[in-house]
Amino acid sequence: MWRNRRSAPRAAVGNPTPRKHPEYESIIDSTRRKTARASSISQPSPRSRIVIIGxxxxxxxxxxxxPWNDPSGTKLRQWLGVTEEQFYDPDMLALMPMDFYYPGxxxxxDLPPRPDFATTWHPRILKQxxxxxxxxxxxxxxQKHYLEVAAKQTLTETVRAYHDYLPERISLVHPSPLNFRWQSRNPWFQVEVIPALRLLVQAAISGSN
Known part of the structure; x- marks a missing residue:
């Protein structure tokens, strides 16, 4: 089933009973049957205003x-300018990785996402x-999957050219602590991209964009 903060073991105090979305349950059941996996790591809702695809x-x-239950997730929430509660609220943010299962x-x-997974399953979810x-x-x-020919030659070039994909999309480097050298070599990321990202996120959440 769709996993989210409200159904996870560390659910915040006072959160309501998790809402169930039958259309998504059906899609996820299909991914389990066809990929022989036990559980998926994803978090969407029909009301999601933002989708994060990693x-x-x-x-x-x-x-x-x-999902994002590690230092990378902590850094990502800082970049977005959202609280943990907001991040794990599927009505605000859908968390939809390129593969819903740990690839081994x-x-x-870690192995890369299976190349056919997003092609097969993402369109069914995004339609909702x-x-x-x-x-x-x-x-x-x-970035390569969704931007296709519009992606630049390198990840750095794609992230720096974030203006080219606004207002519907924005590209980020992975927030892993292991990428600290990349961030130190590219100070424009914190100066330019992160402020723009936070404005986009707040506008999407508030419905003002």
């Missing part, structure tokens, strides 16, 4: 069933997001 979840997220370990870290105002693409897998 790479496949890591093992920590898969084990906890909470490879020779040099009738309130969507902003798409945030995190990392090269999401």
């Amino acid at each position: 790479q496949a979840p890591g093992k920590r997220a898969q084990d906890s069933q909470i 370990k490879g020779a040099h870290g 997001l009738t309130e969507l105002r902003l798409t945030i693409l995190i990392g090269s897998y999401a």
Whole structure:
């Protein structure tokens, strides 16, 4: 089923009973049957105003069933300018990675998302997001898939050219702490991209864009 903060073990005190969305339950049931996986890491709602599309979840997220449940998630929430409660509210943010399942370990870290997963399943979900105002693409897998020929030659060039994709989309580097060297080499990211990102997020949440 769709996993979100309200159905996770660490749910905030006072949160209401999780809302169920039958149309999404049906899609996720299909992904489980066709991919032979037990559970998915994703969080959408028909009322989601923002969708965050990143790479496949890591093992920590898969084990906890909470997406972005790590230092990368903490940094991402800082970049977005949202609280944990806002981040895990599916009516505000849909969390839809390029693969809903941990792909396993490879020779040099986690394996990449399966190339056919987003092509098969994302359109069925996005069709249901009738309130969507902003798409945030995190990392090269999401950017190459969604921007296609509009993506630049490198991730850095794509992120820096964020103006080219506004107002519907904005691209980010992955917020992993391991990317601190990239951020130190590209100070424009904090100076230009993050303020623009926060304005877009607030406008999407408030419905003013």
